[in-house]
Amino acid sequence: MTWTDVADAAAAVCLIGGSLLSLAAAVGIVRFPDLFSRMHAATKPQVLGLLLVLVGVELRLRSGEALGVIVLVALFQFMTAPVSAHMVGRAAYRTSPVRRDLLVRDELADRDDED
Amino acid sequence: MSTWVIVVCVALLGVSAALTVLRMALGPTTLNRTIAMDVLVAICVCALGLEAAVNRHATTLPILVALSLLGFVGSVSVARFAAREEKTEGRDHA
Numbered sequence: 492m493t494w495t496d497v498a499d500a501a502a503a504v505c506l507i508g509g510s511l512l513s514l515a516a517a518v519g520i521v522r523f524p525d526l527f528s529r530m531h532a533a534t535k536p537q538v539l540g541l542l543l544v545l546v547g548v549e550l551r552l553r554s555g556e557a558l559g560v561i562v563l564v565a566l567f568q569f570m571t572a573p574v575s576a577h578m579v580g581r582a583a584y585r586t587s588p589v590r591r592d593l594l595v596r597d598e599l600a601d602r603d604d605e606d
Numbered sequence: 607m608s609t610w611v612i613v614v615c616v617a618l619l620g621v622s623a624a625l626t627v628l629r630m631a632l633g634p635t636t637l638n639r640t641i642a643m644d645v646l647v648a649i650c651v652c653a654l655g656l657e658a659a660v661n662r663h664a665t666t667l668p669i670l671v672a673l674s675l676l677g678f679v680g681s682v683s684v685a686r687f688a689a690r691e692e693k694t695e696g697r698d699h700a
Contacts, residue, residue: 503611506656510618513649518647519621520629526638529629533641536622536648544655548667551659560667564651564674571678575644578685583637586688 498550505547511541525590526583530576537572541565615656623649636688640681647677 512535519532545561583589584599591597626649629642651673658666 503608506659507611507616507618509652510615510622510656513622513652514618514625514646516645517625517649520642521625526635528639528647529638529641533645536645536652541651541655544652544659548655548659552662552664554664557664557667560621560664560671564667564670567671567674567678568651571674575678575681575685578682579637579640582685582688583635586637601652 493554494495498553502547502550505543505550509536509540509543509547512536512543516540516592525593527580528590528593529579537568541568612656612660616653619649619653619656623653636684640684640688643684644677644681647673647680 516532516535519535520529523532533596542565545565549558551559589597623646626646627644630639630646633639651670652668654666654673658664
């Protein structure tokens with residue numbers, strides 16, 4: 492058993508873990524009651540699932556050029572996922588009725604620009 | 607890489623993509639569909655990464671960069687236009 496076998500086994504574990512996170516997020520997206528809890532479920536494959544899959548790919552390819560591209564993908568995803576989630580959440584709070592019974596705390600409730 | 611790992615990963619990703627498409631079909635608002643689309647893009651990136659890992663080539667890796675940026679642009683612009691559209695609808699009483 493050489494170190495390449497160990498790397499392949501670790502890659503398999505990472506790939507299966509990322510796929511499991513995707514499945515968990517999809518189940519959450521179908522079953523959760525409102526948009527904000529669905530957003531909470533949606534972050535799982537976008538950050539941790541994708542990172543696990545990318546680690547698995549690099550463990551399998553074991554090359555320097557591939558590592559550069561993989562780091563680039565992870566960096567882009569980490570920069571863009573919070574921004575788009577913020578935009579979607581803000582648009583949802585402003586436009587559609589929020590289910591207040593599901594909120595633990597609403598820090599925007601006492602704003603005075605309600606129209 | 608052993609076959610059962612590939613089968614398990616493809617099955618998990620396929621089921622999750624199908625559930626995400628179900629949420630896109632159900633709605634009920636544009637923003638719910640946007641979130642489902644974001645997750646679908648992430649699942650696509652995972653599937654392409656799985657393909658690169660199984661076949662041991664780096665050909666699909668640039669597609670991953672393009673996809674991760676494309677999902678961002680798509681969801682941000684949809685959120686922008688959804689905000690404007692539904693805001694004007696809500697102001698009918700003014």
